[in-house]
Amino acid sequence: MSAFEEQPTDCFICRKHRGEISIPGGAIHEDDLLYVGHAHIPEGQTTAYLGWLVVETKRHIQELADLTDAEAQALGLLVVRLSRALMVSEKAEHIYTFLFGDGVRHVHIHVIARYPGAPREYWGTRVDEWPDAPHGGPREIAELCARIRASLAV
Ligand SMILES: [Zn+2]
Numbered sequence: 347m348s349a350f351e352e353q354p355t356d357c358f359i360c361r362k363h364r365g366e367i368s369i370p371g372g373a374i375h376e377d378d379l380l381y382v383g384h385a386h387i388p389e390g391q392t393t394a395y396l397g398w399l400v401v402e403t404k405r406h407i408q409e410l411a412d413l414t415d416a417e418a419q420a421l422g423l424l425v426v427r428l429s430r431a432l433m434v435s436e437k438a439e440h441i442y443t444f445l446f447g448d449g450v451r452h453v454h455i456h457v458i459a460r461y462p463g464a465p466r467e468y469w470g471t472r473v474d475e476w477p478d479a480p481h482g483g484p485r486e487i488a489e490l491c492a493r494i495r496a497s498l499a500v
Contacts, residue, residue: 354406359452363404370394370484371491374428375498379404379420382428384487385456393481395474396490397436397459399428408451425457431497432459436480436490439464442473 354360361367363381375382385398401424403417413421429441438459445455460473461480468476482490 357406357452358450359402359454360406363402370487372488374399374491374494375424377420379417380424382424384491387483387487393483394487395458396480396482396486397432397438397461398474399432399457399494400454401425401428401457402452402454407453408447410445410453413453421455425455427498428457428494431494432457435493435497437462442470 358367359381362369362383369383369386371384373381373383381402381404383400383402385394385400387394401421403413403421405412405417407413410418425443429443432438432441436459439462440460442458442460443455445453447453458473460469461476464473464476464479468479473479480486
């Protein structure tokens, strides 16, 4: 284990799951294996790109290769269902999903809406930089989370 690897006690994601850190909108979905929330508002800013969801394992593990079969199956199903929810309730035209894990060493999959009209230069990892994309503060994020929850329940 390198010096860069955090213990669960210090891990941002583990702390969030334990309720020590709150995020706008709260948990969109939570079960024994997985937790889903909306991305937080970047430090120093008052709004966030809307429709940026994060799916996290409840266990503090660092690689996809560490998932159990049950976690992997639940993860795949949930990513697909969240993608569908973003398209139905938020009218996204495309969904990006990826894992970096370079910053917080706890498996988390990004599931991000791309909205109609996004110029080609903002496709991909720059999708949140499009100035005309939907952005919002804690209230708008909470409303979006409620719509996603309702869409998942269908
Ligand atoms: Zn963790």
